[in-house]
Amino acid sequence: MAHETGSHSSPPPAPAPLPIPVADNHTHLDISREGQEPVDVRATIEAAKAVGVTRMVQVGCDLPGVEFTMRAIEEHPELVGGIAIHPNEAPKHAERGDLDQALATIERYAGHPRVRAIGETGLDYFRTGPEGVAAQQDSFRWHIDLAKRVGKALQIHDREAHDDVLRLLREEGAPDAVVLHCFSGDAAMASECVDRGYYLSFAGTVTFKNARGLRDALAVTPLERILVETDAPYLTPSPFRGAPNAPYLVPVTVRLMADVLNVDVPSLCAAIAANTERVYGNW
Template identity: 60%
Template sequence: MSVHLPDASWPPVPEPLPHPVVDNHCHLDHRIRGGHRIDVADALDLAASVGVARIVQVGCDLPSSAWAVATAEAHPAVVAAVALHPNETPALSAAGQLDDALAEIDRLAAHPQVRAVGETGLDYFRTGVEGRDAQHRSFREHIAIAKRHDRALVIHDRDAHDDVLAVLDDEGLPERTVLHCFSGDADFARACVERGAYLSFAGTVTFKNAPDLRDALKGTPLDRILVETDAPFLTPMPHRGRPNASYLVPITLRYMAETRSVDLGDLCRAVEENTDRAFGGPWPRHGADAV
């Protein structure tokens, strides 16, 4: 297995995990500053070398959703999630293109390499009040698509906790629902878990300004915890500000284990089992020498 970093701007490779896990939310297609990104094969090799042996590649619009499906077809350790990000929907709606775009997501969701519909949801940070109707309409339709195809629902929630819960309560959750890059406090975590959702923690849990998020992690049942990168964004400390990739999951997981005062190996095993349940069963790991 070839394992190398493309340039010095990428953080060093951390110590491997004692048990393999899944990065359940990654954007391998996104380019970092300067237009660079890790090649998919290199990203998989690097991740597998530290025990991150599988990846969920997540779409945010029609091109990236189609790219996710094609990448999952080419790499057995990758499965796809397809959706229109909530910040994409107001412009599509204004242009009269939202219905056609949703129909294409519905078509892509039927592909056997697709395990999830997402990331969908609500974002009140980047989209103003004028765009909320389009976000709500799209969110509700994505919920229906996830149910129609028996896919996990992957939710993007930014500054919209109460409305996300209101929509879920109104529509009813799919059998499997993931709060991607969970950003709420312990009370919101409890409300999500009570509805049957999984909570996915990213590098943000390591940030100094995230005590509420760490409280949420401590209070979340072990069988509801997932881990992700949201790469190339949200790089964990001490590398915040540098590009992120799946091979850095061990930094976040070690921090999570310390925060919860649990054995790292036990947490890794729980995270992998939870991910398989959340995304509809296991799929092949990458690399013959993955731990």
């Protein structure tokens, strides 16, 4: 989850459908941007399916979002769930003295067959200051352990914390499937993640004009390690920055990614679809 502000309120037009269906690896249907109406989940899913985005990972990263996610994955077969206490939420719970109870809620739901990811967990040194680092790191270590215990993928939020994210994964021992959600590192970090067997999920940020370093990271990532996401309702791809994001805009990002990788769109879609199945299983 990332926050972004902008002045555009009208939804962008639907892009041309993808030739092979793919999944939105990370979206927040429980969140609407400031001033926007709550998301109509069924309409959002149908709009995405119309352009070849037939599956979505709905991510709940605070307790209300987790409860929403558990209901949504029961009601909508196109959705599977990711659940966690977000790294910016962990220090708040720690300060209130109820972090253990919050984590117990995550563990209670983690074994649900349609929960396929533990996350987004990780570290965020941008929105939380030094006073929250210890709580974030303890929470991250706990989520890593949970993912291994329940045999689910680990979805990682990493904002201005690259070295510590990689260090803690090394110290704790990573689960079989690790996804760097909304990958924000450089080419060197991408190469290290690939060497470790992690998956890199690229969001609309890769389309931004000032994101040359992120496109360089994508360029060194092999097809078998690539996923795509929206992180909706944030990070709307260019040229629609500032407008509300939604899973139906995944094709905009996919086509830019194909250009960067110098592959045809069907090949990239097929790779993303295969990677999705390896990470999350069959919907």
